[in-house]
Amino acid sequence: MTAHRWRGTFVYLGALAGLAAIAVARFGGLPFEQAAPTVAGSTLPAGDTGGSTSGSGPATPDATTSPSNPGTGTTDPSTVTVGGDVAQTPYGPVQVAVTFTGTRIVDVQTVQAPVGPESSQIAARSTPVLAQEVVSAQSAHIDTVSGATYTSEGYRESVQSAIDARG
Amino acid sequence: MSTITPPRPSPGTEQPGRAAAPDRPGSLALRALLALAVVAVTVFWWTGTPSGTGTTPGGAVTALGELTGLVASVLVCAQVLLTGRVPWFERSVGLDRLVSWHRTLGTSVVLLVLTHVLLMVLGGALLSRNALWSQAVTIVTTQPEMLSAVAGTVLFVLVGATSARLLRASLSYEAWFVVHLSVYLGIYLTFGHQIAAGAHFVGDPAARLVWILLYAGTAAALLTWRVVLPLADVARHAPRVTAVVPEAGGMTSVWVSGSGLGDLGATAGQFFLVRFLVRGHLVSAHPYSVSAARTGDHLRFTIGALGDHSRAVARLRPGTRVLLEGPFGRFTAARARRRGVLLIAGGAGVGPVRALAEELRLRGHDVVVVHRARSAADLGLGGELAAEGIDYRPVVGRRSELGHDPLDAGHLVALVPDLERRDVFVCGPPGMVATVVRSARAAGVPRSAVHHEELSLS
Ligand SMILES: Cc1cc2nc3c(=O)[nH]c(=O)nc-3n(C[C@H](O)[C@H](O)[C@H](O)COP(=O)(O)OP(=O)(O)OC[C@H]3O[C@@H](n4cnc5c(N)ncnc54)[C@H](O)[C@@H]3O)c2cc1C
Ligand code: HEM
Ligand code: HEM
Numbered sequence: 001m002t003a004h005r006w007r008g009t010f011v012y013l014g015a016l017a018g019l020a021a022i023a024v025a026r027f028g029g030l031p032f033e034q035a036a037p038t039v040a041g042s043t044l045p046a047g048d049t050g051g052s053t054s055g056s057g058p059a060t061p062d063a064t065t066s067p068s069n070p071g072t073g074t075t076d077p078s079t080v081t082v083g084g085d086v087a088q089t090p091y092g093p094v095q096v097a098v099t100f101t102g103t104r105i106v107d108v109q110t111v112q113a114p115v116g117p118e119s120s121q122i123a124a125r126s127t128p129v130l131a132q133e134v135v136s137a138q139s140a141h142i143d144t145v146s147g148a149t150y151t152s153e154g155y156r157e158s159v160q161s162a163i164d165a166r167g
Numbered sequence: 168m169s170t171i172t173p174p175r176p177s178p179g180t181e182q183p184g185r186a187a188a189p190d191r192p193g194s195l196a197l198r199a200l201l202a203l204a205v206v207a208v209t210v211f212w213w214t215g216t217p218s219g220t221g222t223t224p225g226g227a228v229t230a231l232g233e234l235t236g237l238v239a240s241v242l243v244c245a246q247v248l249l250t251g252r253v254p255w256f257e258r259s260v261g262l263d264r265l266v267s268w269h270r271t272l273g274t275s276v277v278l279l280v281l282t283h284v285l286l287m288v289l290g291g292a293l294l295s296r297n298a299l300w301s302q303a304v305t306i307v308t309t310q311p312e313m314l315s316a317v318a319g320t321v322l323f324v325l326v327g328a329t330s331a332r333l334l335r336a337s338l339s340y341e342a343w344f345v346v347h348l349s350v351y352l353g354i355y356l357t358f359g360h361q362i363a364a365g366a367h368f369v370g371d372p373a374a375r376l377v378w379i380l381l382y383a384g385t386a387a388a389l390l391t392w393r394v395v396l397p398l399a400d401v402a403r404h405a406p407r408v409t410a411v412v413p414e415a416g417g418m419t420s421v422w423v424s425g426s427g428l429g430d431l432g433a434t435a436g437q438f439f440l441v442r443f444l445v446r447g448h449l450v451s452a453h454p455y456s457v458s459a460a461r462t463g464d465h466l467r468f469t470i471g472a473l474g475d476h477s478r479a480v481a482r483l484r485p486g487t488r489v490l491l492e493g494p495f496g497r498f499t500a501a502r503a504r505r506r507g508v509l510l511i512a513g514g515a516g517v518g519p520v521r522a523l524a525e526e527l528r529l530r531g532h533d534v535v536v537v538h539r540a541r542s543a544a545d546l547g548l549g550g551e552l553a554a555e556g557i558d559y560r561p562v563v564g565r566r567s568e569l570g571h572d573p574l575d576a577g578h579l580v581a582l583v584p585d586l587e588r589r590d591v592f593v594c595g596p597p598g599m600v601a602t603v604v605r606s607a608r609a610a611g612v613p614r615s616a617v618h619h620e621e622l623s624l625s
Contacts, residue, residue: 005332008274015275016282019238023231026213027221088294090220090229091366116217118370125370147369149310153295 082166083111084158091119094154098134098162108134108159113151122148130155139163193259201245208237211374215367225293232286233366239279240361243354244385246272251385252392252492262495266624270330277327280320312359319356326350340474341450358382397492404428408443408487409465411480416545417472418515419481420458423489428464431493435460435500435522436592436620439493441468447479452492454624456594458518458548460526466491469548471515498620500526503590505616508532509583511574511603513539513595515622520594521548524557534558535583539574539599541565574602576609587611590618597621 081099088094092114099107108131113123126148133142140160144152212234220226249256249269256265292302307313328334329346338346361378362368368375406425414420423441433439440452453476458469472478500523508527512520517538528534535558540546543563553559560582562573571578580586587610593603600619607617 008271009278011271012275012278015238015279016235019231019234022209022213023221023227023234026216026230027218027227088223088226090226090290090294091217092220092222092226114217116215118215118367119217122370144309146311149364150294150366157295 079106080166081109082162084160084162084165086112087154087157087161089114089150089154091116091122091150094151094158096131096155096158096162098159098166100166105135105138105163107131119151123151126151127155134159193255194264197256197260204241204245205238208241209234212237212367215371215374223294225290225295227290228286228293229290232283232290235279235286236283236361236365237367239276239283240357241381242272242276242279244381246276247354247385248388251389253388254392257495261497263620263624273327273330277323280323284320310360311363313364315356316360319353322349322353322356326353344451354382397490400431401490404431404491406466406489406491408483408485408489410485411483413481414469414547415549416540416547418469418517418547419472420467420469421480421483422465422467423491424465426464428466431491433457433466433494435526436498436519436594437494437496438519439466439468439491439495442490443480443483444488444490445483448476451476452490453477454495456496456519456522456620457494458521460522460529469515469518469521471547473515477515496620498592498594498618499523500530500532502618503527503530503532503592505588505590506531506533507535507585507589509535509537509586509589509591511537511539511591511593511595513593513599516594516596516599516620517546517548517552519620520592521552523592524552528557535560535589537562537574537579537582539563539595572602574599574606576606579603579606580610590616592618594620595622597623 079099079101081097084096084098086093086095092112094113095111097109097111098105099109110123110127110131113127114120115123126145129145130142130148130152134140140156140163142152142156142159212230216230216233220230246269249265249272252262260268288299288303288306291297291306292299295302295305297305307317326347326349329338329343335343362375368378404425404427406423406428408421409424410420410422412420412422435457438454438456441455442448442452455468455470457466459467470477470480472481498519510520510524510527520536520538524534524536536552538546538549538552538559538561540561540563543561546561546563549559549561562582564573566572573579573582583589586607589612591603591607591612593600593607600621604617604619608614
């Protein structure tokens with residue numbers, strides 16, 4: 001048994017190399033997408049969780065007011081919908097659009113949320129709760145929905161960027 | 168020499184040439200099973216990880232961290248089962264090799280767990296653009312069951328560190344063992360966060376159930392084979408020390424008897440984990456080999472004064488209760504393929520060699536015993552071996568006095584010229600065993616005919 005002094009360390013290094021190879025295989029070994037910042041604009045179908053937008057890198061300057069109603073809401077002139085940043089989570093991007101009436105947050109819609117067998121389920125379960133929390137808190141300071149930690153974090157981040165953009 | 172008359176041994180009927188081959192397939196099967204478990208958990212990770220995860224460095228690192236955690240977790244269960252005295256593992260692999268695998272895997276598991284933690288923090292930091300330390304704080308404060316995961320991981324690291332050669336050498340066996348036992352608590356503590364925070368479990372009740380069953384199954388195996396059955400054996404056989412006999416060279420023979428002990432099926436060359444239920448011996452069980460063959464409901468252990476506990480054995484009193492786990496080991500007469508056998512004993516290895524010599528002779532083998540000792544006074548059990556009608560060749564003297572190692576290839580062949588045609592059994596301190604294995608191979612004995620047992624599990 002003394003013959004195998006470093007065997008455990010070698011097994012570990014081998015395992016690590018194997019796991020990394022599996023991860024590369026899983027993600028196709030592609031370079032990370034350098035997606036151009038997407039403008040959350042008229043293409044925002046509320047509640048579309050299948051959004052293919054994906055961004056990376058520094059906060060994208062896409063927290064613009066919705067161009068369909070530039071600066072204004074449909075009926076009330078003080079109602080405006082602001083698209084938030086795309087927030088990256090391990091399961092995919094999260095992005096929201098926040099509707100303000102005056103300075104009040106009246107609605108939050110999910111522009112995109114992670115997709116996948118479980119992720120979609122988690123998103124479907126958590127985003128209505130998160131929207132409700134934002135409306136009642138009137139801020140991005142909301143509790144994490146249990147079981148949707150990363151979605152909650154991304155949600156917070158995107159809501160905050162929309163609030164910041166609204167100023 | 169003792170108050171117990173062993174039942175008259177009956178000559179064996181087995182054909183020496185047709186003894187069972189070592190159970191290679193079983194040990195291959197166990198390795199395959201382990202590999203299969205790792206593959207299964209990888210597939211589970213693969214299918215449950217959305218491709219989009221990999222589009223950012225942070226996402227990819229987090230996903231890799233999850234895979235590392237999942238694999239580490241499966242290996243933790245493997246670790247516990249490897250030392251869990253699962254009968255099928257014992258029979259097909261043998262306790263000594265299981266423990267050796269456990270040591271190798273233990274190092275890997277501790278390092279994998281640390282990698283998991285590092286990747287989870289790093290991945291999260293990349294995603295949130297936090298500093299590493301503040302991301303670590305965020306994880307611990309916002310994710311469920313994380314404090315206990317950290318505590319459990321600290322125990323893992325402690326267990327790993329105390330098992331590392333450097334630290335282990337400066338700890339007594341008992342101190343190391345007590346620290347090592349805390350790993351059970353560590354495993355319990357880290358379980359919660361896996362199903363409460365793990366992205367692959369939170370939204371998936373079926374996966375959660377499988378994971379809970381994996382851990383519950385491991386716990387059940389542990390309870391069955393490490394607690395319930397050994398205690399049931401003790402209740403049934405009520406083994407006690409019946410005689411304590413001093414031997415030459417400071418060794419002590421301890422006879423343990425109990426009704427129906429013979430049913431345990433111990434054969435020459437096997438060992439038990441022995442715990443004498445008396446103050447000073449309670450904390451840990453020590454491996455000791457049986458030193459007499461075919462003794463029915465009586466077992467004899469011959470114990471060399473190698474350390475504090477083995478020395479204290481000389482002061483045991485008849486009547487002392489004994490906890491026995493076993494028998495273990497595949498260093499048995501069934502391994503011999505040829506009629507001619509050479510047994511080489513060193514130090515406390517003379518116990519199992521004495522039992523094997525007797526068993527092999529009864530099975531009709533031509534037995535040569537080489538007994539290695541520092542001086543003639545250290546040839547414990549030598550009298551018994553010489554009286555057996557066995558070709559007994561004591562080899563005494565320190566290597567420094569002799570100016571050579573009498574067990575190196577040249578001297579061993581000079582001592583036993585037909586060495587090449589014999590099965591070789593060697594039992595003793597690890598260094599001596601290694602020398603003999605090298606010499607026998609150099610003399611042309613095939614690997615399958617060299618059988619060895621080191622008197623050390625650590
Ligand atoms: C398969 C096997 C068969 C053995 N058969 C015999 C035998 O027939 N007769 C005999 O005299 N000795 C035998 N030994 C060796 C014996 O188990 C140790 O010498 C004994 O446990 C030393 O305990 P100690 O507290 O007196 O010594 P310590 O001074 O505490 O330790 C001396 C050495 O023994 C090791 N050791 C101590 N306690 C244990 C334990 N509980 N489990 C495993 N290793 C331990 C330590 O790591 C150290 O290397 C056998 C060992 C093995 C592995
Ligand atoms: C880091 C290197 C490690 C080494 C060198 C090591 C070594 C050992 C040894 C020599 C034994 C005694 C075997 C026996 O008598 O049965 C043992 C027992 C054990 N080890 Fe380890 N081990 C290591 C890591 C681990 C890890 C990471 C775990 C669990 C995750 C673990 C769990 C256990 C358990 C459960 C036992 C049985 C204890 C008992 O008797 O109840 N070990 N280990
Ligand atoms: C300091 C200690 C630890 C920290 C901070 C930590 C952190 C985390 C985090 C943040 C998650 C959930 C996030 C996610 O799935 O995306 C997680 C999941 C997990 N951890 Fe740990 N962990 C620790 C120790 C351990 C240990 C010791 C083990 C194994 C024995 C382990 C095994 C797992 C497993 C199996 C999962 C589930 C993975 C999944 O579902 O994808 N962790 N850990």
